[in-house]
Structures are given as C-alpha cells and as structure tokens.
Amino acid sequence: xxxxxxxxxxxxxxxxxxxxxxxxxxxxxxxVSGQMHSLEDxxxxxxxxxxxxxxxxxxxxxxxxxxxxxxxxxxxxxxxxIDTLLEEKNKxxxxxxxxxxxxxxxxxxxxxxxxxxxHVNMKLIVSNADTVLSMLRQDEIHLALxxxxxxxxxxxxxxSQQISNDELLVIAPPxxxxxxxxxxxxxxLKKAPLIxxxxxxxxLKIFEKIINSLGLTMDELNIMTEMGSIDAIKSxxxxxxxxxxxxxLAVRKEIRNGTIHPLVxxxxxxxxxxxxxxxxxxxxxxxxxxxxxxxxxxxxxxxx
Amino acid sequence: xxxxxxxxxxxxxxxxxxxxxxxxxxxxxxxVSGQMHSLEDxxxxxxxxxxxxxxxxxxxxxxxxxxxxxxxxxxxxxxxxIDTLLEEKNKxxxxxxxxxxxxxxxxxxxxxxxxxxxHVNMKLIVSNADTVLSMLRQDEIHLALxxxxxxxxxxxxxxSQQISNDELLVIAPPxxxxxxxxxxxxxxLKKAPLIxxxxxxxxLKIFEKIINSLGLTMDELNIMTEMGSIDAIKSxxxxxxxxxxxxxLAVRKEIRNGTIHPLVxxxxxxxxxxxxxxxxxxxxxxxxxxxxxxxxxxxxxxxx
DNA sequence: AACAATTACGCACCACGTAAGGATA
DNA sequence: TATCCTTACGTGGTGCGTAATTGTT
Numbered sequence: 115x116x117x118x119x120x121x122x123x124x125x126x127x128x129x130x131x132x133x134x135x136x137x138x139x140x141x142x143x144x145x146v147s148g149q150m151h152s153l154e155d156x157x158x159x160x161x162x163x164x165x166x167x168x169x170x171x172x173x174x175x176x177x178x179x180x181x182x183x184x185x186x187x188x189x190x191x192x193x194x195x196i197d198t199l200l201e202e203k204n205k206x207x208x209x210x211x212x213x214x215x216x217x218x219x220x221x222x223x224x225x226x227x228x229x230x231x232x233h234v235n236m237k238l239i240v241s242n243a244d245t246v247l248s249m250l251r252q253d254e255i256h257l258a259l260x261x262x263x264x265x266x267x268x269x270x271x272x273x274s275q276q277i278s279n280d281e282l283l284v285i286a287p288p289x290x291x292x293x294x295x296x297x298x299x300x301x302x303l304k305k306a307p308l309i310x311x312x313x314x315x316x317x318l319k320i321f322e323k324i325i326n327s328l329g330l331t332m333d334e335l336n337i338m339t340e341m342g343s344i345d346a347i348k349s350x351x352x353x354x355x356x357x358x359x360x361x362x363l364a365v366r367k368e369i370r371n372g373t374i375h376p377l378v379x380x381x382x383x384x385x386x387x388x389x390x391x392x393x394x395x396x397x398x399x400x401x402x403x404x405x406x407x408x409x410x411x412x413x414x415x416x417x418x
Numbered sequence: 419x420x421x422x423x424x425x426x427x428x429x430x431x432x433x434x435x436x437x438x439x440x441x442x443x444x445x446x447x448x449x450v451s452g453q454m455h456s457l458e459d460x461x462x463x464x465x466x467x468x469x470x471x472x473x474x475x476x477x478x479x480x481x482x483x484x485x486x487x488x489x490x491x492x493x494x495x496x497x498x499x500i501d502t503l504l505e506e507k508n509k510x511x512x513x514x515x516x517x518x519x520x521x522x523x524x525x526x527x528x529x530x531x532x533x534x535x536x537h538v539n540m541k542l543i544v545s546n547a548d549t550v551l552s553m554l555r556q557d558e559i560h561l562a563l564x565x566x567x568x569x570x571x572x573x574x575x576x577x578s579q580q581i582s583n584d585e586l587l588v589i590a591p592p593x594x595x596x597x598x599x600x601x602x603x604x605x606x607l608k609k610a611p612l613i614x615x616x617x618x619x620x621x622l623k624i625f626e627k628i629i630n631s632l633g634l635t636m637d638e639l640n641i642m643t644e645m646g647s648i649d650a651i652k653s654x655x656x657x658x659x660x661x662x663x664x665x666x667l668a669v670r671k672e673i674r675n676g677t678i679h680p681l682v683x684x685x686x687x688x689x690x691x692x693x694x695x696x697x698x699x700x701x702x703x704x705x706x707x708x709x710x711x712x713x714x715x716x717x718x719x720x721x722x
Numbered sequence: 723a724a725c726a727a728t729t730a731c732g733c734a735c736c737a738c739g740t741a742a743g744g745a746t747a
Numbered sequence: 748t749a750t751c752c753t754t755a756c757g758t759g760g761t762g763c764g765t766a767a768t769t770g771t772t
Contacts, residue, residue: 400462
C-alpha cells in the first residue's frame with residue numbers, strides 16, 4: 115500500500131470531496147476515485163459514504179484516517195531525522211523562479227519547507243523565464259519554477275510537475291473607457307496603448323500564444339513600451355499611461371484597492387499553469403527531491 | 419512510497435542479506451535489490467552497506483529501520499481495529515488444504531493469523547488435492563493450500579501465490595538394502611514394492627510427473643498398494659512392507675527417530691512448491707484477503 | 723570456485739488522463 | 748441542469764523474473 119494513498123485519504127477527509135482533493139493535488143478525479151477504491155479493496159471495507167454533495171468517512175474510514183495521520187506524522191519525523199545526517203552537498207538547494215512566481219505566486223509550502231528541513235541552505239533566484247531556464251541548463255540552479263509556456267520550443271526535454279495555476283488578466287487604469295467594462299474586445303486590444311514585458315518573460319510568451327490563437331501577430335498591436343519588471347508595469351498602468359497584462363496573483367492587492375482595473379479578453383479565459391522543472395529527477399540531491407515532494411504534496415499549493 | 423518497501427527493509431535487516439530476504443519473501447534477488455535502490459533514491463541517502471558477506475544498515479538506514487518498525491506496528495494496529503468493525507460475512511474464512519499441507523506443511527503464520535485477527539471464524543478442511551480443488555470450484559472454501567502440481571491440467575485459471583516449498587523424498591524402512599544408501603537408482607525404484615497415495619493426491623501428481631520425466635510410466639513400477647493417508651503409509655513403511663514417497667516435512671520426526679530412512683532419487687532433486695490459491699482475488703472477503711497478505715508476508719513461512 | 727549484489731532486457735501490469743455515463747438535488 | 752462520483756479505454760511508466768556481469772572471499 116502506498117503512503118500517498120493515506121495522504122490522499124487525509125486530504126479528501128479535509129475537504130470532504132474527491133474532486134476538490136483531485137484539484138488540490140493536481141490529479142484527475144478518476145485517479146483519486148481509483149486510488150480510494152483500491153484502498154477500500156486493500157482493507158476490504160468501504161471507507162467513504164459517497165453522496166452527490168461530496169463524501170464523508172465511514173466508521174472504518176475514520177479508523178484509517180486516525181492511523182493515517184499518525185503514520186504520516188511518523189514518516190515526516192523520519193525524514194526530519196535523516197535530514198540531520200545529510201552530507202553537505204545534499205543540503206544545498208538553489209531555485210530559480212520567473213518574476214511572477216518569485217514575487218507573487220510562491221506557494222506557502224516554500225516557507226513550510228524551510229521550517230520542516232531547517233538544515234537546508236536554500237537560495238531563491240528571481241529572473242525572467244528564459245534566463246532561469248538557461249541557468250537550469252547550465253546547472254546553476256537545481257530547480258526552476260516557471261510558467262508552462264516557458265518550455266515551449268526549448269527543444270530539450272525536462273522533467274516537470276504542475277504546482278499551481280492562475281489566470282491571465284488584462285490590466286487597465288480604473289477610469290474611462292475601462293472602468294465600466296469587465297471584458298475587452300479584440301479590436302479594443304489592438305488599439306489600446308499596450309505595455310509589455312521584455313522578451314524572455316514567461317507571461318509574454320503566454321500573451322503571445324493567446325494573441326496568435328486569436329489570429330493576430332504581436333506587431334498588429336499598439337505596443338507602447340517594453341518593461342523589465344512587473345512593478346514598473348503596474349505603476350505605469352496605475353498612472354494611466356496604458357494597459358498591460360499579468361497574472362491575477364500579481365495584482366490582487368491593486369484590484370482590491372481599486373488602483374488597477376482587471377479585464378478578461380472577450381470569450382477567452384486564459385489559464386496559467388505553473389510548473390516545477392528539473393533536468394533529470396534522478397540526478398537531484400536530497401534537498402531538491404524533498405522540495406518537489408513537499409510542493410506537490412497535500413494542501414501545499416495555497417499562496418502566501 | 420510503498421509500505422512493502424519498509425517491510426522488505428525490516429526483513430533484510432533481520433537476516434542481513436538481500437538474497438535471503440528474497441527467498442523468504444518469494445521474490446527474486448534483483449527485485450529486492452531494485453526495491454531497496456528505489457527506497458534509497460526516495461530518501462536520497464544510502465541505507466545499506468553492501469559487502470560480499472551480506473548487507474548492513476548505514477546510520478540513515480538505522481533511522482529508517484527504527485521508524486519503519488513503528489509505522490508497520492501502527493499499520494498492524496489499524497488492521498486489527500478495522501477487524502472489530504467487520505460485518506459477519508467478512509469474518510468467515512474456510513480454507514482447504516491437501517493432506518501434506520494440512521497435516522505437516524502449515525506455516526506458523528496460520529496461527530499468528532488467528533491471534534492477530536481474533537474475530538475471524540476460521541475453518542480448516544483437510545483432504546486430497548483434487549477434492550480441495552473441486553471444493554474451491556464450488557465455492558465451498560475460500561482458499562486452497564495445495565502443491566503447485568494440483569493445478570496441472572485443471573484447465574481453469576486460478577489466482578495463486580507461492581507460500582513455501584519443500585523437497586520430495588523416497589521413504590524406506592531403516593534396514594537392508596536401504597539403510598546404507600542415501601540415493602535410490604531408477605532400476606531400484608522400478609523393482610521395489612511401492613506404496614502410493616490415492617488418485618487425486620497432490621503428492622502423487624508430483625511423483626508421477628517425476629517418473630514421467632525420467633522416461634517411465636506408473637505401470638512400469640511395482641505398485642503394491644494404494645493408501646488414502648500419509649500416516650497409514652508411514653506406518654506401513656516403518657513396518658518394512660515397502661517404500662513410498664512424501665514431503666520431507668511429513669517425516670521430519672520419523673527421520674530424526676530413525677524409524678524411517680530417507681532417500682533421494684539419483685541425480686534428481688525434487689522440489690515441491692506449495693501455493694495459496696483462490697478463484698478470483700477480487701472476490702475475496704476481508705478475512706481471506708488478509709490471510710493471503712499475512713501468509714506471504716515477511717518471516718511468516720517457517721513451519722510449526 | 724562460490725557466493726552476493728548489480729545490470730540488462732523483455733514482458734506484464736498498474737496508474738494516469740480523457741471521455742462518456744449514471745445518480746442526485 | 749449542475750455537480751459529483753464511476754466506468755471504459757488507450758498509453759506510458761514501473762516492477763517483476765531470467766540471464767549475464769561484476770566483485771569479493
């Protein structure tokens with residue numbers, strides 16, 4: 115029996131739903147269903163009461179849950195104890211992240227990790243997607259946290275897992291003509307003064323992909339200027355100098371304060387998937403391997 | 419990570435050897451090696467010191483071992499607690515065994531099982547292999563413990579796992595002309611007055627297979643009589659009335675006491691494999707599924 | 723030479739995701 | 748209808764056993 119099945123059971127118990135747990139752990143619903151069926155098969159007992167409004171534990175399920183927490187706790191203690199025996203080379207962990215991830219989309223789990231494995235020397239480098247990827251290629255970093263699209267056309271094959279996702283927004287100043295709208299049409303997008311991130315940015319790659327999928331090229335747009343940082347772009351948009359685009363997470367505060375107005379492209383919900391990437395999972399040191407496990411683990415994908 | 423990997427680690431630690439643990443758990447040596455490599459990979463640490471005289475735990479290995487015992491103990495407690503919640507139909511377990519297995523080759527684990535799952539109503543039926551197999555076919559028993567050869571030519575497909583093995587011996591009275599020999603030649607075997615088990619016996623099937631593989635048929639032998647029980651055969655041989663054959667386990671005591679003289683067929687070591695058999699593993703109730711797990715588990719194959 | 727672990731390789735099975743299906747409010 | 752879990756199915760990865768290899772006593 116896999117320990118991950120117990121983790122899954124705990125997560126399902128927490129959120130009382132197969133489908134929610136599947137989302138949180140980046141699995142499909144049938145995969146979760148199948149795992150729990152095989153667990154029920156293993157113990158020979160039904161563990162969940164299924165209903166159309168979610169699931170709840172049976173009596174036997176509660177027994178398993180009780181022990182699962184203990185067992186997983188013990189296993190966590192095991193890893194902590196091994197941690198104290200690690201050699202120096204296994205204690206270093208250098209992570210590269212794109213601006214969006216590094217500045218806004220870091221899951222809390224990265225800090226949980228520091229707490230859980232205090233002996234690890236962790237370093238976080240924030241740059242744009244292309245730069246991070248080239249650092250990975252040259253073994254200057256162990257792991258990269260990037261937008262899915264950063265890998266497009268890179269040719270090489272990397273090993274990757276999804277850690278979280280978000281939505282791409284068009285951002286505008288909170289005034290006419292934008293303030294009354296919640297969507298932006300293609301023709302409005304073509305005319306509006308647009309501020310974009312520099313080449314090599316992951317967010318730019320996503321935006322470009324969308325534009326192309328809508329039958330346009332970038333030079334049909336009214337590109338005003340190019341900026342190397344999200345903060346610079348936000349300030350410029352807030353000052354009313356143009357519109358831009360970014361991850362929803364990057365402008366949570368500004369939207370709440372009303373200093374930036376969010377728009378979605380008409381008829382097009384744009385999803386951003388964030389990945390954790392390495393060259394070869396087999397070659398990773400202990401600290402890095404643990405980091406991956408803790409990032410994709412249960413309940414670890416909430417943002418800070 | 420699979421719990422079975424922790425069980426394997428504990429077993430290896432106990433016997434200080436990959437190959438011995440492999441035998442005990444009915445796995446190949448490379449399978450064991452591979453599992454432990456993947457465990458080392460999982461924790462990112464070497465767990466064993468390999469030497470040509472076996473293996474020993476590293477410091478990290480001892481940590482894992484310490485926790486593994488706790489975790490496995492906890493998991494055993496889990497199953498025990500679920501046990502108390504079982505419905506009636508899951509508490510019945512009827513097992514059929516061939517004479518040899520039922521009377522002599524029962525692993526201790528069958529009694530451990532009773533202790534571990536005291537709520538199970540276990541019933542053991544001993545008969546010859548064909549009878550047991552037909553009871554399995556008619557769902558009169560849940561599981562069958564038989565010689566591997568019992569399945570030969572049955573046509574149907576069963577699900578089976580090996581639980582133990584033994585050696586087939588020719589048994590003779592402790593007097594001339596046998597007392598000075600440790601092997602018996604083919605021509606001696608043809609002439610000697612032979613007592614055999616009844617048709618349908620698993621041991622007879624094995625013996626027949628061997629005879630055929632040596633280029634003979636049963637009717638070329640000097641078959642004196644046919645008997646339905648091992649005890650009857652043993653008494654007859656002890657009384658000097660002829661020779662016979664059986665599993666080494668069945669005559670351990672008599673060999674030690676010197677009342678029966680064991681022989682092996684010249685140039686032919688005959689291995690007997692004992693299996694645990696069911697119609698369809700998916701259809702088994704909890705008690706039966708647990709029984710299988712406990713029978714093939716670590717350190718459970720020693721005889722009583 | 724003998725024994726123990728590893729590597730190589732072919733095969734079978736298992737777990738996943740996608741897509742379609744059924745039950746319930 | 749919307750939501751949630753289940754079933755069906757094709758695919759890729761993983762674990763197994765057999766056989767050949769390495770290394771140590």
